Amino acid sequence: MDDQPKQKVKIPCNHMLDYIQLKSGGWPGSFDYDVNTCAGCHEDYGYCYWCPSCSFRAHSECIEWPDTIDHPCHSRHPLKKVSPGTIDYTDGKCHFCREKLIDPMYHCSLCNFSIDVNCWRHPPHRTIYQPKSHDHAFTLMPRKITFTCNACGMVGDTNPYFCSECGFMLHKDCIDLPRVININRHDHRISRTYHLGHGVWDLCGVCRKEIDWSFGAFTCKRCPHYVVHPKCATRKDVWDGKELEDEPEEEEEIEDPYKVINDREIIHFSHEHNLRLGDDNVTDYEKVRCDACIFPIKSDIFFKCVHCEFFLHKVCASLPRRKRSIMHTDKLNLRVKDKAAGKYFKCTSCAKLFDGFRYKTTFNKFDVWCGSISEPFHHILHPHPLYHIFSPKGSYNTCGxxxxxxxxxxxxxxxxxxxxxxxxxxxxxxKHACDSHDLSLHRGVHENSKGQLWCDICEKKMNGSLWFYGCDDCGSTLHTKCVFGDMYYLKPGKRYGEAELVANDGMSRPFCIMCGKRCRFPSFLKATSPDSTVVFACSMDCAYDSLWKERPHLVEKWFYEVNH
Known part of the structure; x- marks a missing residue:
């Protein structure tokens, strides 16, 4: 094996280089065969710098970068190639893009000026003129200063773009802010302005913090007081990335979810029969489930089908068929139950399994509870309003x-x-079978309070600082997971593959075929094995997921299969 260092290559041109994935296409002899290999090591893996004019490709580590360069934004001194670890007095970020500096980088020790290779190959524009946004041209200042950006109102410590006519200073990334956009927190388009101006303005429509009227913001032409910080409006979980300037705004025709027949009957788009308000024949409202949210009807106003066992809360019957939501930057479409037998879904945001109505985008599905959440969100157990924040993939927050x-x-x-x-x-x-009273959601007891809490269902210790259900009359306490299990949002009486979901309201509780414990959740799965033995599973986890790997000899006894 050759351990000798491979020879590095010089860039053969002065063209701008793109940073792309290096890979081969096609196969030898095919029309699209293209051997995309690094000019230095001749491998075809990873990412490389690429010149589309010269077909030059090379890994960053395989390029012989010049020792000294000149940069148009720092014309006073040449920049020398150094390694980030050798400079201990910088903030470790590129002067322009503010990304973390990696080897190689270029540095001026006299001015403490550092840039990465990408900003050398793609230097920022010296002058930018956007007449639709501003009457004058912006010029890049050649020195790093601390300033407040007139577009977003945030303090920066880099090279600003400066307007010599009016004194405006902007961050580099605020030059290209979109002018007209839609956000998922508002029903109308919002437009950017570099100067908000004095007036009566609401708090920011996204972060709910005050906005300084002397700086820029996004405003709505239809709602005179609505305003959003530029950085908030262009967040990835708020804006869909589409610039709508010069795009005609068409009024969307909103389709009603139902048509009124008379003062007691409607026709809902989700069902083929008429639905009648209330029903005198319903006696046990806890056992009757709404087909939209799968929660018990309880004492809520509801509609019932005049021909079959189909129920809808009045609130659920009024769910809009298309809506903006804080859950996604695309509009959500309301979809009813899937026609395929045994089909269920997993909510993208809360991860619950459900088979009721769902709000859907191209790749995401939300149950009606998550799809209907709006800001500010008020919860009875928290004194302050809450706002939605989506963490990037791989990043998580801890639920309180x-x-x-x-x-x-x-x-x-x-x-x-x-x-x-x-x-x-x-x-x-x-409601739960373990107590005749309503169970209330509790925020948790103080860590210094006396007494250990125990769950009345699983009979295990409870962490008193976390949320739990309790009976204010009897003093019983229960884990939230024990109250619901993982099949509460699936409707009893339906079949899922070879199994039927059965309400756990009998005189005795059956034993689960997988974990060997009695089924303690509100519902369980019931099936008949090939040898005519009736078997049960207490949860979806037991029936379908984890225990199969631990106890593979039981798989042949349990054949629950659903095409997801």
Missing amino acids: ACDKPTQYVLSCTVCEFTLGMDCATLPNKV
């Missing part, structure tokens, strides 16, 4: 209610409390 990491959270701007969507959609009151 259950102490579990989650990607979708509602956050408090007053304190450091975060609430996962799973816990945010828990009902404030619920």
Whole structure:
């Protein structure tokens, strides 16, 4: 094996280089065969710098970068190639893009000026003129200063773009802010202005903090007081990335979810029969489930099909068929139950399994609870309003209610409390077979309070600082997970593959075929094995996921299969 260092190559041109993935295409002899290999090591893996004019490709580490360069934005002194670890007095970031400096980098020790290779190959424009946004041209200042950006109102410590006519200073990334956009927090388009001006303005429509009227913002032409910080409006979880300037704004025709027949009957788009308000034949409202949200009807106003067992809360019957939501930058479309038998879904934000109505985008599905959440979100167990923040993929926040990491959270701007969507959609009151009274959701007891809490369902210790259900009359306490299990949002009586979901309301509880414990959740799965033996599973986890790997000899006894 050759351990000798491979020879580095020089860039053969002065063209701008793109940073792309280095890979081969096609196969030898095919029309699209293209051997994309590094000019230095001749390998075809990873990412490389590429010149589309000269077809030059090379890994960064395979390029012989020049020892000294001149940069148009720092014309006073040449820049020398150094390694980041050899300079201990910089902030470790590129002067222009503010990304972390990696080897190689270029540096001026006299001015403490550092840039990365990408900003050398693609230097920022010296002058930018955008007449639709500003009457004058902006010029890049050749020195690093601390300033307040007139577009976003945030303090910067880099090279600003400067307007000599009016004194405006902008961050580099604020030069290219979109002019007209849609955000998922507002129903109308919003437009950018470099100077908000004095007036009566609401708090920012995204972060709910004050906006300084002497700087720029996004405003709505239809709502005279609505305003959003530029950085908030262009967040990835708020804006869909589309510039709408010069695009005609068309009024969207909103389709009603139902048509009124008379003062007691409607026709809902989700069902083929008429639905009638209320029903005198319904006696046990806890056993009757709404087909949209799958929660019990309880004492809420509801509609019932005149021909079959189809129920809708009046609130659920009024769910809009298309809406903007804080859950996604695209508009959500309301979809009804899937026609395929045994089909269920997993909510993108709260991760619950459900088979009711769903709000859908191209790649995401949200149950109606998550899809209907709006800002500010008020929860009975938290004193401050909460706002939605989506964490980038791979980044998680800890839910203050259950102490579990989650990607979708509602956050408090007053304190450091975060609430996962799973816990945010828990009902404030619920019924359970272990107690004849309503169980209330509790925030948790103080860590210095006396007495250990025990769950009346699983009979295990409870963490008193987390949320739980309790009976205010009997003093019983229960884990939230024990109250619901993982199949509460699936409707009893339906079949899922070879199994039927059965309400756990009998005189005795069956044993689970997988974990060997009695089924303690509100529902369980029931199936008949090939040898005509009736078997049960207490949860979806037991029936389908984890225990199969631990106890493979039981798989042949349990054949629950659903095409997801």
